[in-house]
Amino acid sequence: MQKKFLEVKSLYRNSDEYLGKSVSVAGWIRTSRISKSFGFIELNDGSFFKNLQIVVDENKIDNFAEISKLPISSSLLIEGELVKVDNAKNPIEIHATKVVVEGESDSSYPLQKKKHTFEYLRTIAHLRPRSNTFSAVFRVRSVVAYAIHKFFQERNFVYAHTPIITGSDAEGAGEMFRITTLDMTNPPLNEDGSIDFSQDFFGKEANLTVSGQLNGEIMALAFRNIYTFGPTFRAENSYTARHASEFWMVEPEISFADLEDNMELAEDLIKYIINFVLENCPEEMAFFNSFIDKGLLDRLDNIVSSDFVRITYTEAIDLLLKSDHTFEYPVEWGCDLQTEHERYITEQIYNAPVFVTDYPKDIKAFYMRANDDGKTVRAMDLLVPGVGEIIGGSQREERYEVLMDRIKEMGLKEEDYWWYLELRKFGTATHSGFGLGFERIIMYLTGVSNIRDVIPFPRTPKNAEF
Amino acid sequence: MQKKFLEVKSLYRNSDEYLGKSVSVAGWIRTSRISKSFGFIELNDGSFFKNLQIVVDENKIDNFAEISKLPISSSLLIEGELVKVDNAKNPIEIHATKVVVEGESDSSYPLQKKKHTFEYLRTIAHLRPRSNTFSAVFRVRSVVAYAIHKFFQERNFVYAHTPIITGSDAEGAGEMFRITTLDMTNPPLNEDGSIDFSQDFFGKEANLTVSGQLNGEIMALAFRNIYTFGPTFRAENSYTARHASEFWMVEPEISFADLEDNMELAEDLIKYIINFVLENCPEEMAFFNSFIDKGLLDRLDNIVSSDFVRITYTEAIDLLLKSDHTFEYPVEWGCDLQTEHERYITEQIYNAPVFVTDYPKDIKAFYMRANDDGKTVRAMDLLVPGVGEIIGGSQREERYEVLMDRIKEMGLKEEDYWWYLELRKFGTATHSGFGLGFERIIMYLTGVSNIRDVIPFPRTPKNAEF
Numbered sequence: 001m002q003k004k005f006l007e008v009k010s011l012y013r014n015s016d017e018y019l020g021k022s023v024s025v026a027g028w029i030r031t032s033r034i035s036k037s038f039g040f041i042e043l044n045d046g047s048f049f050k051n052l053q054i055v056v057d058e059n060k061i062d063n064f065a066e067i068s069k070l071p072i073s074s075s076l077l078i079e080g081e082l083v084k085v086d087n088a089k090n091p092i093e094i095h096a097t098k099v100v101v102e103g104e105s106d107s108s109y110p111l112q113k114k115k116h117t118f119e120y121l122r123t124i125a126h127l128r129p130r131s132n133t134f135s136a137v138f139r140v141r142s143v144v145a146y147a148i149h150k151f152f153q154e155r156n157f158v159y160a161h162t163p164i165i166t167g168s169d170a171e172g173a174g175e176m177f178r179i180t181t182l183d184m185t186n187p188p189l190n191e192d193g194s195i196d197f198s199q200d201f202f203g204k205e206a207n208l209t210v211s212g213q214l215n216g217e218i219m220a221l222a223f224r225n226i227y228t229f230g231p232t233f234r235a236e237n238s239y240t241a242r243h244a245s246e247f248w249m250v251e252p253e254i255s256f257a258d259l260e261d262n263m264e265l266a267e268d269l270i271k272y273i274i275n276f277v278l279e280n281c282p283e284e285m286a287f288f289n290s291f292i293d294k295g296l297l298d299r300l301d302n303i304v305s306s307d308f309v310r311i312t313y314t315e316a317i318d319l320l321l322k323s324d325h326t327f328e329y330p331v332e333w334g335c336d337l338q339t340e341h342e343r344y345i346t347e348q349i350y351n352a353p354v355f356v357t358d359y360p361k362d363i364k365a366f367y368m369r370a371n372d373d374g375k376t377v378r379a380m381d382l383l384v385p386g387v388g389e390i391i392g393g394s395q396r397e398e399r400y401e402v403l404m405d406r407i408k409e410m411g412l413k414e415e416d417y418w419w420y421l422e423l424r425k426f427g428t429a430t431h432s433g434f435g436l437g438f439e440r441i442i443m444y445l446t447g448v449s450n451i452r453d454v455i456p457f458p459r460t461p462k463n464a465e466f
Numbered sequence: 467m468q469k470k471f472l473e474v475k476s477l478y479r480n481s482d483e484y485l486g487k488s489v490s491v492a493g494w495i496r497t498s499r500i501s502k503s504f505g506f507i508e509l510n511d512g513s514f515f516k517n518l519q520i521v522v523d524e525n526k527i528d529n530f531a532e533i534s535k536l537p538i539s540s541s542l543l544i545e546g547e548l549v550k551v552d553n554a555k556n557p558i559e560i561h562a563t564k565v566v567v568e569g570e571s572d573s574s575y576p577l578q579k580k581k582h583t584f585e586y587l588r589t590i591a592h593l594r595p596r597s598n599t600f601s602a603v604f605r606v607r608s609v610v611a612y613a614i615h616k617f618f619q620e621r622n623f624v625y626a627h628t629p630i631i632t633g634s635d636a637e638g639a640g641e642m643f644r645i646t647t648l649d650m651t652n653p654p655l656n657e658d659g660s661i662d663f664s665q666d667f668f669g670k671e672a673n674l675t676v677s678g679q680l681n682g683e684i685m686a687l688a689f690r691n692i693y694t695f696g697p698t699f700r701a702e703n704s705y706t707a708r709h710a711s712e713f714w715m716v717e718p719e720i721s722f723a724d725l726e727d728n729m730e731l732a733e734d735l736i737k738y739i740i741n742f743v744l745e746n747c748p749e750e751m752a753f754f755n756s757f758i759d760k761g762l763l764d765r766l767d768n769i770v771s772s773d774f775v776r777i778t779y780t781e782a783i784d785l786l787l788k789s790d791h792t793f794e795y796p797v798e799w800g801c802d803l804q805t806e807h808e809r810y811i812t813e814q815i816y817n818a819p820v821f822v823t824d825y826p827k828d829i830k831a832f833y834m835r836a837n838d839d840g841k842t843v844r845a846m847d848l849l850v851p852g853v854g855e856i857i858g859g860s861q862r863e864e865r866y867e868v869l870m871d872r873i874k875e876m877g878l879k880e881e882d883y884w885w886y887l888e889l890r891k892f893g894t895a896t897h898s899g900f901g902l903g904f905e906r907i908i909m910y911l912t913g914v915s916n917i918r919d920v921i922p923f924p925r926t927p928k929n930a931e932f
Contacts, residue, residue, distance in 0.1 A: 201701060
C-alpha cells in the first residue's frame, strides 16, 4: 500500500485529478451498511466535514468478512479507484481494492449514531470532535483564528504576546486566579500572620491575566498598530451559557487613531471574519444553518452588507425611553445597558449592528478618554442582532494629568500604574483599542448557544476535565 | 491636517506613488539634528524598522522654535512633501510644511541614544520596544508566529486550542504552577489536615499546562492533522539564559503518519519559517546580522539549502565515541545527550541540522512508541548548529496494551490516563507529533542569546514585572 494517504478534502476539491486512478486514503468509519457480499462505508478522515463513500465488494477485497463486522470508529487504510457517481451531494466514491484495519474500535464506543445531548457530549470531550457538530465547530474555530491573524498581519499589525501570568492586579476587569508554588498546607508567614509572598515563585503575588490591554498599549506606542490574541481568565462563579473561566481574547490597539478609527477597524474585522468563514467553510456553515440555527446565513449576510449604525449612549437611552417596550430593567440615563436593552436597539430599532459610544464615565473603566462634558467617556460597544454586545473598546486617556486624576479619583494605587503613566510622559499619542471575545464570535458564527460547546476542553466552575 | 496618517513602511515600499505629493505621517522622534534655522528629524512610526527623515525649515513651518527644542521620543503629526534624495540607505525624506506636537516627551526619557545593556533595558520593558534591537526582535516574533499559522493552515491543519488550566498532572513534563482561589491564610482542610481542594474553584487541584500534546492527540485522532500554538509554563527555579517560566509552544500532531512523516514535517516547517522571515523582514535580519550575530544569515542560508541528516541515537553515540574530542559529560550508550554532545554532532560532524532518532526508552516519555528491540523508542530530536536541540518529538504509542503496560511500568496512575487510553480503544491510528519552543526559534533566527530578550514581558523566577 502506498504510504501517502490523500486527504478526503483534496479528493472532493480536485476530483478531476484523481478520477479513474488508484488512490490511498485513511480514516475512521462513521457509518456502514454492509450486506452479505457488498456494502458501503462512510469514511471520515478528519480533513473534511464530509464523508467519503467506500464501496466494498467481497470479490474485490480479500478480508471482506473482517471488514463487514467492524464497529464504527474503527480506522482503516484503503486503496481503490476513485469513481464519479451521479449524486449531487456525494459525487465521488472509492471502489476499494484493499482495506487494512489500522485500529479496530469497540462496540462500547459511546458516540453511536443516535442523537446525544450536548450535555452528554461534554462528558466525552475526547470523542466529540468526531461528531458532525463538533467537527464543524472546531474547524470553524481554527479557520476564524486564522482569519483574525490574516486580517491584522496583512494590515501590518504586530502580534504582541502579552503575559499570561501577571504580577499586577491593575487590569481591573474581574476576579483573578492566584498562581503559587508555595506549600499551601504550610505557607511561609509574615510576622502579622499574613502569607509571605516574597517567598513565592515570582517574589510576590501573581495571578492569571484578565486582559492584555495595558501591555498592549505599551506595544502600540512603539509599533503603532498591534493586536493580542491569547487566553484570558475570570475566576467568577458564573454558571451561565456565555461565561467560561478560560477563554481567548483578541485585543487590537492602534496609535494616532481615535474612536472613529477604532470603530472602522472593528467593522472591517467583523466583516472580514464573516466573509472568510463563508468562503472557506461552506459545508460547515450550511450544516449550522440547517441543524443549529435556521436563520444563520441570512443574519450573517445582513451583517456583511450593512453599514454599522453609530449612536451615542445618550441617543440610545432616548430611543429606549421613547419606545413603548416594557423592559425588566428600567431605563434611565446613567444605567448600564442590559442585554435586553442592547438587543432591542440592534434587533428592533435598527436590525443592524450598532456602535453605541460615549457612555457615562461612572460605568466605564478608568483608562477611557474623558469627554469635555465631564460626564461621558469615549467608550464604544458593538451590538449585533441575536447576541447583543460582541465588542467593547474605547479611545484611551492619553493625557498624563487627566489619567492621574482619574486613578486617584477611583481610589486606585498610583504605584501600580507607574509604567502605564510613563507611556503618557514620554511621547504620548492618541490611541484606541477594543476587545473581541473569541468564543463570542464563534458562537455568533455557528449559532451554538453554549460557550462550553465552542471550546474543545472548556474550563468552568468545578470543571477542569480533560 | 488630513486625518489618515500614511505608514512609513508604505512610503518606503511604494514611494513612487507618493513622490512629489503632500503626505501626512505621525510618529516618534528617534533623533534630531537641528541648527538655528534648519534641521533633520529621524522619525519612527513603528510601522517599519527604518526611520523616515523629516526636514524642518524655519521658513516652511510656523513653530520651528518649539520643534527644535523637543526631547527625543516626542510624538509628532507631520504634513509635507515626499522628496527623493540621492542616498541609497534612505532614498526618501519629507520636507515638512506643518508639524503638530502630539505628545512632548521629557528630558528624563531613559532610552537615550547611548548604548544600554540588555539587562538595563529589561527594567524598562515599557520603553525598550522603541529601540532598534527590540523593535526588530518583536516584529520578527510577530512575523514568525504568522508564518507558523500560515504554514499549517495552508496544509489544512486544524489549530487546536488546548487548555491552559489543567486538572491533571498527567502531562509529566516538569514542575507546575498551582492555580487556586482558596484563601491561603485560612484554607479549608480535610480531616487529615491536608487542603480540601474539593472546595477550590475547579473542585480539585488545578495547574498551568506544561504541554498541549495529550489534548492535541485527541484532536489529531478526529481531524487527522492539527497543531497547537499557545503558552506553556514551567515552575522551575532555573536562572539560565534559555529558560523562562512562561513561553509559547507549537505542537503539531499528525495521524496516519509515522516518525518519517514527522521528520519531514519538521524539516519543512523550519525551512518555511526561515524563508518567510528572510523574505518579509529583510531590514531586521540585516540588522541582526550586522549587530547581534555576524554569521547569522550564512547560518540560516546553510539550513535552508541543507538536507537534514537522519541518524539513530545508537549511531550518534558511536560517532561521539569514535571522535577524539574530550567531553565534560562522558558518553556511553544510555546516557542523555548533553548540549555539548548535540552541538558536536550538528556542528563538528555534519555542519547541518541533524535528526537523532530511536533513543533509549529509559530517558524518554511513557507515550513514545516502543521499538521491537525492547530498548529504544521512536523519539526524534532535531539538532541545529549554534543551538543544539530545537525540536523534540516522537511517534506515539498507539497500541492499547503496550501503552497500558508502559504506564504501569513507570508507576503512573492508570485512572489519570483514562481518556488517553480510550483513544487507543476506539479506532486507534499511527500518529506522531513534535514540540517546537517558539522562543527557541526566535532566538535562533535573531541571534539573541537570552530568552528574556525575545519575550516582550518575560516571566522568570522572582520576576513578573509589567
